[in-house]
Amino acid sequence: MRSFKIVVTGPFSAGKTTFIKSISEIAIVSTERAISDSTRRVKAETTVAMDFGRITISKDIVLYLFGTPGQERFDFMWQILSEGMLGYILMLDASRPETFAEGRRILEFFGTLSDAPYVVGATRVPEGDHSQVIEKIREELNIDGDIQIIPCNALEKEDVKKVLLGLLYDILKTLDK
Numbered sequence: 001m002r003s004f005k006i007v008v009t010g011p012f013s014a015g016k017t018t019f020i021k022s023i024s025e026i027a028i029v030s031t032e033r034a035i036s037d038s039t040r041r042v043k044a045e046t047t048v049a050m051d052f053g054r055i056t057i058s059k060d061i062v063l064y065l066f067g068t069p070g071q072e073r074f075d076f077m078w079q080i081l082s083e084g085m086l087g088y089i090l091m092l093d094a095s096r097p098e099t100f101a102e103g104r105r106i107l108e109f110f111g112t113l114s115d116a117p118y119v120v121g122a123t124r125v126p127e128g129d130h131s132q133v134i135e136k137i138r139e140e141l142n143i144d145g146d147i148q149i150i151p152c153n154a155l156e157k158e159d160v161k162k163v164l165l166g167l168l169y170d171i172l173k174t175l176d177k
């Protein structure tokens with residue numbers, strides 16, 4: 001049995017907790033707390049320390065998922081959670097381009113912590129032609145052409161699985177080297 005630690009990160013309210021909740025086979029351990037400041041306009045609760053979930057991919061592979069907080073004031077947790085990770089997912093709300101700069105900052109920070117592979121899970125991608133918004137994300141976050149940007153409705157288990165398998169593929173490639 002091989003276990004993989006995977007971190008799910010991204011800007012505030014990108015869908016990180018939802019992503020883990022949708023796929024985890026154990027009740028997720030979540031540290032959501034009521035929001036008291038102005039970001040409350042966006043939603044009522046935010047992750048303050050971490051989310052934890054688990055998914056068995058096959059009889060040989062289990063993934064442990066660690067979700068980070070999105071609010072910048074909790075960014076000390078990013079470093080703690082990234083210890084020993086084999087890959088990470090940057091969740092990004094494609095309908096809020098004003099969060100892309102923060103996404104880029106998070107990627108740059110994770111890049112200094114680890115050489116592990118990552119993929120981008122893009123939530124709220126408009127129906128129809130994805131390519132335009134995907135290209136915009138690639139450009140604004142300065143993401144190499146070989147990094148996968150995968151549209152994903154975090155509320156849908158099948159979509160979440162697609163993102164995880166995309167990342168797993170990249171992880172296995174690096175492990176085989």
Ligand SMILES: Nc1nc2c(ncn2[C@@H]2O[C@H](COP(=O)(O)OP(=O)(O)OP(=O)(O)O)[C@@H](O)[C@H]2O)c(=O)[nH]1
Nearest residue numbers: 012013014015016017018046047070123124153154
């Ligand atoms: N339409 C749509 N809504 C989503 C999606 N993912 C999450 N949501 C909704 O967006 C809101 C924020 O989702 P969360 O999972 O709490 O986001 P988060 O990234 O964990 O947020 P923080 O921990 O506060 O940074 C919730 O109301 C979700 O139901 C998605 O893929 N599509």
Ligand SMILES: [Mg+2]
Nearest residue numbers: 016017046047
């Ligand atoms: Mg959260």
